[in-house]
Amino acid sequence: MTVNNDILKIFGDYVIKAITIDNIDYIEVSKDKLKETIEYLTKEYNLHYITSIGVDDRPLTRTLRVYHVFSRVVEDKFIVIGCSTDPHYPHVDSITPVVPAANWAEREIRDLLGIKFRGHPNLERLVLPDDWPEDIHPLRKDVPYNLRSVVEVKVTYPLKRPREHTVLPVGPYHPLLHEPEYFELYVDGEKVVDVEYRGFHVHRGIEKLGESRLTYNQVPFVAERICGICGFTHSTCYCQAVEKAMKIHVPERAEYIRSILLELERMHSHLLWIGVACHLLGFDTGFMHSWRIREHIMRLCERLTGNRKTYGLNLIGGVRRDINKDGVKKAINVLKMVKEELKRFIECLLSLKEVKARLEGTGILPKNDAWKLGAVGPTLRASGIKYDVRANHPYAAYKEASFSIPVYTEGDNLARLLIRIDETLESISIIEQLLDKIPKGDILAKDIEVHEGKIGLSMTEAPRGENIHFVITGKDNILYRWKVRAPTYANLPVLKVMLKECPLSDAPITIASIDPCFSCTDRVIVIDIKNGVMRVTSFKRLLRCKI
Amino acid sequence: MKRIKILLMAKKAGIVTEPYPYKPVEPPEGFRGKPYIDPDKCVGCGSCASVCPPNAIQVVDLIDKGYRRIELFIGRCIFCGRCSEICPEDAIELTKEFELASKSQNDMYQVVLLKMVKCKICGRYFTTQRNIEKLLKELPKDLWDTILVCPECKEKSTAYTGSYAKR
Numbered sequence: 012m013t014v015n016n017d018i019l020k021i022f023g024d025y026v027i028k029a030i031t032i033d034n035i036d037y038i039e040v041s042k043d044k045l046k047e048t049i050e051y052l053t054k055e056y057n058l059h060y061i062t063s064i065g066v067d068d069r070p071l072t073r074t075l076r077v078y079h080v081f082s083r084v085v086e087d088k089f090i091v092i093g094c095s096t097d098p099h100y101p102h103v104d105s106i107t108p109v110v111p112a113a114n115w116a117e118r119e120i121r122d123l124l125g126i127k128f129r130g131h132p133n134l135e136r137l138v139l140p141d142d143w144p145e146d147i148h149p150l151r152k153d154v155p156y157n158l159r160s161v162v163e164v165k166v167t168y169p170l171k172r173p174r175e176h177t178v179l180p181v182g183p184y185h186p187l188l189h190e191p192e193y194f195e196l197y198v199d200g201e202k203v204v205d206v207e208y209r210g211f212h213v214h215r216g217i218e219k220l221g222e223s224r225l226t227y228n229q230v231p232f233v234a235e236r237i238c239g240i241c242g243f244t245h246s247t248c249y250c251q252a253v254e255k256a257m258k259i260h261v262p263e264r265a266e267y268i269r270s271i272l273l274e275l276e277r278m279h280s281h282l283l284w285i286g287v288a289c290h291l292l293g294f295d296t297g298f299m300h301s302w303r304i305r306e307h308i309m310r311l312c313e314r315l316t317g318n319r320k321t322y323g324l325n326l327i328g329g330v331r332r333d334i335n336k337d338g339v340k341k342a343i344n345v346l347k348m349v350k351e352e353l354k355r356f357i358e359c360l361l362s363l364k365e366v367k368a369r370l371e372g373t374g375i376l377p378k379n380d381a382w383k384l385g386a387v388g389p390t391l392r393a394s395g396i397k398y399d400v401r402a403n404h405p406y407a408a409y410k411e412a413s414f415s416i417p418v419y420t421e422g423d424n425l426a427r428l429l430i431r432i433d434e435t436l437e438s439i440s441i442i443e444q445l446l447d448k449i450p451k452g453d454i455l456a457k458d459i460e461v462h463e464g465k466i467g468l469s470m471t472e473a474p475r476g477e478n479i480h481f482v483i484t485g486k487d488n489i490l491y492r493w494k495v496r497a498p499t500y501a502n503l504p505v506l507k508v509m510l511k512e513c514p515l516s517d518a519p520i521t522i523a524s525i526d527p528c529f530s531c532t533d534r535v536i537v538i539d540i541k542n543g544v545m546r547v548t549s550f551k552r553l554l555r556c557k558i
Numbered sequence: 559m560k561r562i563k564i565l566l567m568a569k570k571a572g573i574v575t576e577p578y579p580y581k582p583v584e585p586p587e588g589f590r591g592k593p594y595i596d597p598d599k600c601v602g603c604g605s606c607a608s609v610c611p612p613n614a615i616q617v618v619d620l621i622d623k624g625y626r627r628i629e630l631f632i633g634r635c636i637f638c639g640r641c642s643e644i645c646p647e648d649a650i651e652l653t654k655e656f657e658l659a660s661k662s663q664n665d666m667y668q669v670v671l672l673k674m675v676k677c678k679i680c681g682r683y684f685t686t687q688r689n690i691e692k693l694l695k696e697l698p699k700d701l702w703d704t705i706l707v708c709p710e711c712k713e714k715s716t717a718y719t720g721s722y723a724k725r
Contacts (some may be wrong), residue, residue, distance in 0.1 A: 232611040232638050296564060303574050310586075317590040323638035331643070332588070354637075355567055362560040450710065 014038070014056065014090055024047055033088045034404075035468055042094040044132075046104040049079060049092060053110060057084045059398065060112040060385050061470070062496040064119035064481050068095065071464075075101050075126055079113070080468065080481065087404045089468055096126060101160055103464075105131035112385025116496075123150040138211045149219060156216065156223040176204050179515070182520075183212055192527075196510070196518060206510045208286060208503055209355050221493040222485075227253060227461070229406060230490065231325045234480070237495060239320075240283060243276045244473040245495070246325040248480040253327050256467025256484050257460065259554045262453040263408070265329035268354070270408040272312070272321050274438040278349075279308040280474035281431040281438075284526045287430060289360070292369050293521045298359055304352050311345045314338065330457030333510065339446050346439050357432055370425035374509040374521030377422060386505045387498050388476020389434065389524045393427040395420035400472035402529045407471075412444045424517075461488065473498050475526045499527050564585035585654045590637045592655040595670050598650035602626045602672040606650060615641060619674065619683060626686050628670040632658055649667035677708035679715075684708035689702055 014036045015029040025048075028039040040048050058081040074095035081090045096103050105128035107114045117128045118137035128134060136143075138378075146152060182193035195207040217237060221230045234249040235242035247269050254261055287295030292471060313319045314349040315338050324330050343369035360366060376386065379392035391398055399416045401409045417433035419426035467482045476498030486490030495529035502525040509521050574643075585591065595606075604617040607628070610685035618627045642650040643681065674683040675690055693705050704712065711715065 052695070227632070228609075229611040232636060232640075296568070300564075300567065303571060313589065314586045317588045317639070318637070323590065323636070323640075331639075352571075355563075359560065359564050361565060362563070444560075 013474070014052070014088075015518050017055070018048065018052070021051065024036065032466070034087055035091055035466070037091045037093065037466070039093045039095075042096055042103055045077075045094045046106055046109060049106050050109045052090065052092070054080070056090075056107075058090065059084050061066060061089075061121060061477070062481070062492045062494070063106075063113055063116035063125035063307065064492070065126055065150065065482065066237070066492050067124055068100055070152055070373055073086070073123060074098065074343055077120060077126060078269055078481075079102050080107060080109075080479070082108075082404065082470070084403065085337070089329040091466075091468070095101065099124040102129055102535060103127070104129050107131050109382050112504075116186075117498065118519070122148070124148050125151070149216070150222075155379065169530045175199075179341050181518075191484040194522065195435050196515070201515050203510045203513050203515055206507055208506065209258050210503070218493050218495060222490050225373075225490075226488045228326055229325070229483045230493070234495070235322055237497060238473075240280050241276055241473045241475065241478075243272050244471045244478055245480070245497075247273060247407070248296070248469050248471040248503075249482070249493075250325050250479050251471070252467035252482045253484070254467070255464040255469055256482055257462050259328050259456050259459055260549070261329050261456055262335035262451045263450045264472075265454045265456075266408040267411075267418045267445050267449045268330050268454065269325070270412070271334070271449075272324065272443050273407065274445075275308055275312055276321060278435050279312070279473045280526075281435045282308065282353075283520075284474075284523075285360075285428070285435075288523060289366075290521065291523055292362070292366060294360075297356075297366075300356050304349055304356060307345050307349050307352075307384045313343055314341055317502060325456060328459050329457070333454050336447070339390060339449070342445065345440060350436070350439050353435065353553060355371045369517070369520065370423065372421075372423050372425075373515055374424045374524055375422050376505055376509050378420070380508045381422065384508065385501050386507045386525075388526075389427055389430040390476065390502050390505065392417065393419050393430045394422035395551055400470045400477045404470055406469065408445055409481060411448065412441045414441050417421045424524045431526075464491070475499055485556055499525070503527065585656060589654050589656075590652045591640045592632060592658060593630060593635060593637070593639070593641060593652050595628065596649045596651070596667055597670045599647045599673065600628060601647055601649075601692055602628060602670075603646065604628075605644045605646065605690065609640045609654045611638060611640065612636050621683055622682055624674050624676075624717050626672045626674050628672070630668040632666045632668075675706065677711055678706045679711040680708060682708060708723045709722055 013031070015038060018038055019026055019029055019046040022040060022044055024039040025044040025499050026038065027041060028035050033359050060080055061080040064078040064080065066078065067375060068074050069075045072095065075098050075359060076093055076095045078091050078093045080181060081092070082088070094103060103126055105113075105115055105117055109129070109508065110132060112129075114133070115137055117131055118134060120126050121128060121134060122136055122139045125146075147158075149158070155203070174412045175421070176197040176199050179196040179198050180193065181196060191214070192210040193208070195209070196203050197205040217233055225233060231246040231249055235246035237245045253259075282301050286298045286301035286305065289301060312321050315334055316324050316332060318324070324332055333534070356414070368558045376394050378395045382396055386394065397416055397417060397418045400406070401414070402416055405456065414437050417430050417437065420427055461484070463484055464487050465484045467484070470478070470479050477500055479496045481492070481494040482490055483492040507523065509524070512516060513521055602617070607615040607617045610632045610691065612637070614631050616629050616631075618629070620627055637652065638654050642652055643682055672686040675685060675687050676682060677684050689703055697705065708717070
């Protein structure tokens with residue numbers, strides 16, 4: 012029995028719409044039964060929570076909408092549960108008590124669209140700065156994308172500092188973390204007791220930009236700049252979402268090229284992380300060697316795509332540049348060399364007992380917590396759960412390659428290191444297989460028809476975990492809604508579990524072990540840095556940093 | 559013993575740091591560097607400006623002077639090469655130049671000025687002279703009359719003839 016029929020049978024009268032498009036089961040329920048529906052579904056089916064999306068649908072249906080997106084673990088299917096609410100009284104039941112992973116997504120929707128969630132345990136601001144006016148919700152359609160002048164409003168930011176513990180601020184600018192974010196570590200002697208995270212300092216309003224100013228084919232170039240390291244996976248994910256929505260058939264050769272470049276990206280991202288991890292452990296030789304090996308990959312990317320970071324290759328319907336025979340030959344040679352060098356380096360790295368001692372048994376993330384809080388990617392797989400988008404929801408040309416998914420059950424920092432090492436080696440094998448049987452043909456689909464009001468959903472396995480893009484197509488060559496969820500967004504909440512009871516000296520490597528990429532996470536909003544109130548907030552923060 | 563392995567690995571790799579900038583670096587084939595608009599080829603159609611994701615290329619008509627100004631600002635450019643892909647005249651090419659730091663802001667701009675022509679009905683500047691020359695080459699002789707008419711005037715005149723025909 013399909014999910015749709017099941018739901019219709021049980022919640023018959025409350026189901027407004029239940030349709031299936033490709034591999035997406037779309038169910039729209041009355042908002043009174045939203046929580047019950049999701050409670051039932053998560054109990055009956057093995058569902059993995061992905062994200063929640065708020066849409067301002069007032070121009071079309073005069074409602075505000077919320078979509079909760081789940082994926083099924085056992086088969087390649089997605090479930091989207093939607094409900095609408097009256098814009099004059101936007102209240103929806105929170106699903107966080109049932110699905111704890113939805114915590115951040117709901118807070119984000121509250122910030123950006125002004126939908127309130129009843130029964131949410133902690134409905135505080137997440138994305139918007141503290142001095143943002145209460146009644147302006149940037150993702151609503153009546154707010155212009157270039158809004159600058161904001162009324163001065165003073166909101167006090169409640170400090171949740173337990174009296175008996177010392178607060179150790181890490182950030183917002185800290186030499187250890189290369190991007191602006193703020194961790195408040197509560198310590199008791201040398202032990203970390205609790206941690207609060209406050210991020211989203213560098214919002215860039217990319218979603219709003221994509222919905223207002225950029226055309227379909229301009230968005231990939233912005234999408235790949237969401238992340239400074241795993242950009243190609245974002246543009247691929249976006250293009251796939253639009254291609255799904257408009258039913259565009261992508262040439263096979265283009266899919267192969269995408270997969271090859273995605274794996275190259277995974278390799279250089281993991282090598283970068285291994286280097287950073289060595290650096291954080293004080294093993295700078297390892298850092299140098301890891302980055303030296305990484306440089307070969309970067310040069311190869313430059314040769315294949317014209318840019319070190321594989322930027323500017325994706326368009327809707329395929330890729331812009333072909334890999335010629337010379338390129339294939341060069342790639343094979345480079346990969347062979349990298350494989351050898353990497354193996355030698357890994358052998359050295361893992362034989363050092365200092366490295367092992369620092370990583371083994373630190374920052375443990377138990378399996379249950381990982382699944383419940385919605386960890387993704389290597390962080391999830393290091394805790395013993397075999398879930399990889401490339402295998403569970405295959406995209407591009409991953410069906411054509413055989414690869415294994417490394418899984419470790421320890422859930423500690425060492426497991427997360429080993430996962431990344433194994434994945435890097437696995438990537439080499441995937442690229443070699445794909446280069447071997449890359450088919451001939453076009454690389455860009457022709458005659459693309461644009462349809463309005465279609466929903467597209469796509470997931471890719473970025474180096475840091477799964478990455479999701481959700482689009483609703485609009486008119487005049489512009490998207491109606493574009494939602495991005497980067498992997499770090501899902502991984503940050505689990506830090507709370509990992510850091511608890513861990514010695515302070517292990518905190519940096521533990522924070523780094525999820526391979527955090529804060530730029531990916533902070534992508535949602537139009538911010539005004541120049542208004543006076545912001546200065547007040549940062550001054551307060553500065554004062555706190557001086558403690 | 560293990561530590562010796564690291565030393566051996568380092569010895570084998572040798573010095574990998576390149577002596578840049580003392581020794582110039584040659585980018586690989588197919589590298590997308592600073593775009594260059596060939597002022598002799600450009601007809602001022604503005605396709606590049608409409609396709610450019612970061613709005614690095616802007617086309618402005620200087621109505622009082624009778625010139626169309628195509629301005630490329632490298633400071634905004636993301637080197638995607640969409641402009642060169644879309645250009646119907648192959649006037650834009652992405653060079654291998656990547657050392658773009660400069661003390662003068664003017665070095666960040668490339669400006670192409672193209673002479674414009676007036677509509678023979680309303681007398682407003684509406685397109686570039688080079689575009690007209692191109693059309694003269696491509697279109698058959700019996701359509702030459704309409705080339706010098708701006709789109710708005712063309713619309714008006716077809717609307718008139720349309721209603722005339724109906725009568």
